Amino acid sequence: DAGITQSPRHKVTETGTPVTLRCHQTENHRYMYWYRQDPGHGLRLIHYSYGVKDTDKGEVSDGYSVSRSKTEDFLLTLESATSSQTSVYFCAISRGGTDTQYFGPGTRLTVL
Amino acid sequence: GQQLNQSPQSMFIQEGEDVSMNCTSSSIFNTWLWYKQEPGEGPVLLIALYKAGELTSNGRLTAQFGITRKDSFLNISASIPSDVGIYFCAGLFSSNTGKLIFGQGTTLQVKP
Numbered sequence: 444d445a446g447i448t449q450s451p452r453h454k455v456t457e458t459g460t461p462v463t464l465r466c467h468q469t470e471n472h473r474y475m476y477w478y479r480q481d482p483g484h485g486l487r488l489i490h491y492s493y494g495v496k497d498t499d500k501g502e503v504s505d506g507y508s509v510s511r512s513k514t515e516d517f518l519l520t521l522e523s524a525t526s527s528q529t530s531v532y533f534c535a536i537s538r539g540g541t542d543t544q545y546f547g548p549g550t551r552l553t554v555l
Numbered sequence: 556g557q558q559l560n561q562s563p564q565s566m567f568i569q570e571g572e573d574v575s576m577n578c579t580s581s582s583i584f585n586t587w588l589w590y591k592q593e594p595g596e597g598p599v600l601l602i603a604l605y606k607a608g609e610l611t612s613n614g615r616l617t618a619q620f621g622i623t624r625k626d627s628f629l630n631i632s633a634s635i636p637s638d639v640g641i642y643f644c645a646g647l648f649s650s651n652t653g654k655l656i657f658g659q660g661t662t663l664q665v666k667p
Contacts, residue, residue: 484659485657543588546598549596
């Protein structure tokens, strides 16, 4: 298994609270991604990073921000969580833009 | 946003049967990928396809990159109970960003 961990694995929070999810990798891969998975939608890209401090938006980036201050960590922040952000969040990594993406185990987030 | 149409949405088959699923898009992709996801885990790459017309096998799995570059299919031969899971196709547009577009998934159930 690729060395990817996500924390927390489960979180329940209330509407309006800030939430930060962490993705940590031990593979020294350049690219990191955040996806959300919802029934009927497959996985949708939220944000991605192509290097330290280099990030860009995906197709569902509204309400989310990311930061990458070092190669191994990619943080996803919900500044003010809403119920529509209840989902399972997956982090992925890849060596380069054309290389295989390896996925973490996921974080199940519930916003009440 | 961009979408992949994956079908069927679900399948319930008898052990030993062959399975076929496919993905179509209105857009051209440079790479087609097939992932499998088991409950509580992240997707795992099964097969990657890089050239139009390419036919690639991985054990009992066979996948093809359509000639038009707008479709792909996955076949599983002689299904077994451990094939149970959700199968996703994914297309890669840009070689610079690694942005993947996922299909909605095919849920496979195998009856022993």
